[in-house]
Amino acid sequence: MSVIAPGSRVVMHYSLHLEGGFVADTSGNEPLDFVLGDGTLEPGLERHLVGLEPGAQREFAIAPGTVFPFPTKAAVQVMERSAFPKDMPLEPGLIFEFNTPAGDVVPGRIRSLEEGAVTVDFNHPLAGQPFSFVVEILEVGDAPAADSIPERD
Known part of the structure; x- marks a missing residue:
């Protein structure tokens, strides 16, 4: 079974929960499909995904300032x-x-x-706040070849 590593194609559901349960962001019904390291997710969130495999469901406690900077x-x-x-x-x-x-x-x-x-x-809405990063990994595979990736507008 494939595990997530830098450059892996990952399909997953995710949500970001603030203290008190408010959902700040979510993939909703449409899973997020991306390549680890392509900039889709903040690096501070991506590092929690390394080593996970399809079927994994995890919740990570994110301390203030570790993913998004403190407000200025x-x-x-x-x-x-x-x-x-x-x-x-x-x-x-x-x-x-x-x-x-x-x-x-x-x-x-x-x-x-x-x-x-x-x-x-203009501070990031989650700047300086603790939150939970909840994931469900659906698929892990090799990244598509560069020439097969459609251009984004």
């Missing part, structure tokens, strides 16, 4: 209300996707609204 004040920015569409209702807790100058897309959560200003937190 520098990641909290005040933006002008005019930077957002006029007809867009803004409220604390709302999460938006922002384009960076480098062309990346990053999530930002609105923390507060004041006269013409919006405070946005």
Whole structure:
């Protein structure tokens, strides 16, 4: 039976649970199909998968700061209300996707609204929080040949 190693193709269900049971992320009904090390998962999560085989079900306790960094004040920015569409209702807790100058897309959560200003937190939503990483491994195999991988848009 195959075991997960760097470069393995892995098909699995997963969920991330915060303290109190809130599910922060999940594969839902559609399993995640990826190659270990391709950047789909954070390396701090991938390391827990090495050595598992199909049928394995595990729950890993993830300590704050070990996968996602601790929050920083520098990641909290005040933006002008005019930077957002006029007809867009803004409220604390709302999460938006922002384009960076480098062309990346990053999530930002609105923390507060004041006269013409919006405070946005760009820290990762799980930054500084303990959580559980729950997995069920469905398949493990060899990574597909590079020329057989479809290009992503």
